[in-house]
Amino acid sequence: MLSYAILAHTMNVLRSLKHRPFALLWAGQTVSRLGDSLHRIALAWWVLEKTGSAAAMGTVLVLTQIPLLIFLLIGGIVVDRFPRIRIMFLSDVLSGAVVTFIAVFSWMDILAV
Numbered sequence: 001m002l003s004y005a006i007l008a009h010t011m012n013v014l015r016s017l018k019h020r021p022f023a024l025l026w027a028g029q030t031v032s033r034l035g036d037s038l039h040r041i042a043l044a045w046w047v048l049e050k051t052g053s054a055a056a057m058g059t060v061l062v063l064t065q066i067p068l069l070i071f072l073l074i075g076g077i078v079v080d081r082f083p084r085i086r087i088m089f090l091s092d093v094l095s096g097a098v099v100t101f102i103a104v105f106s107w108m109d110i111l112a113v
Helices: 002-016 020-051 054-063 065-081 084-107
Strands: none
Touching: 020 054, 020 084, 054 065, 065 084
């Protein structure tokens, strides 16, 4: 009985992906969230490799959450006034640019803890 319910739910999810706008939104957000998660892991690994200090790694990870908190508050106001899709797209592009700069600066040994 439980497996039938899971199968029915899976079919409903797959059916929703037939709608192009939703499928694009879902795919884009999935890639964005995966990239954000991998960035946090890579950043923690880089800090630990450079400093050898778990305290430094923890501090950097905690401090990276501060901009998230600030921009969540600002984002709530902005999304009420502007088109949501453009705001989501712009925020993902800017996030990708920041991650790219961090990766390039790290690769060039310009980045420091």
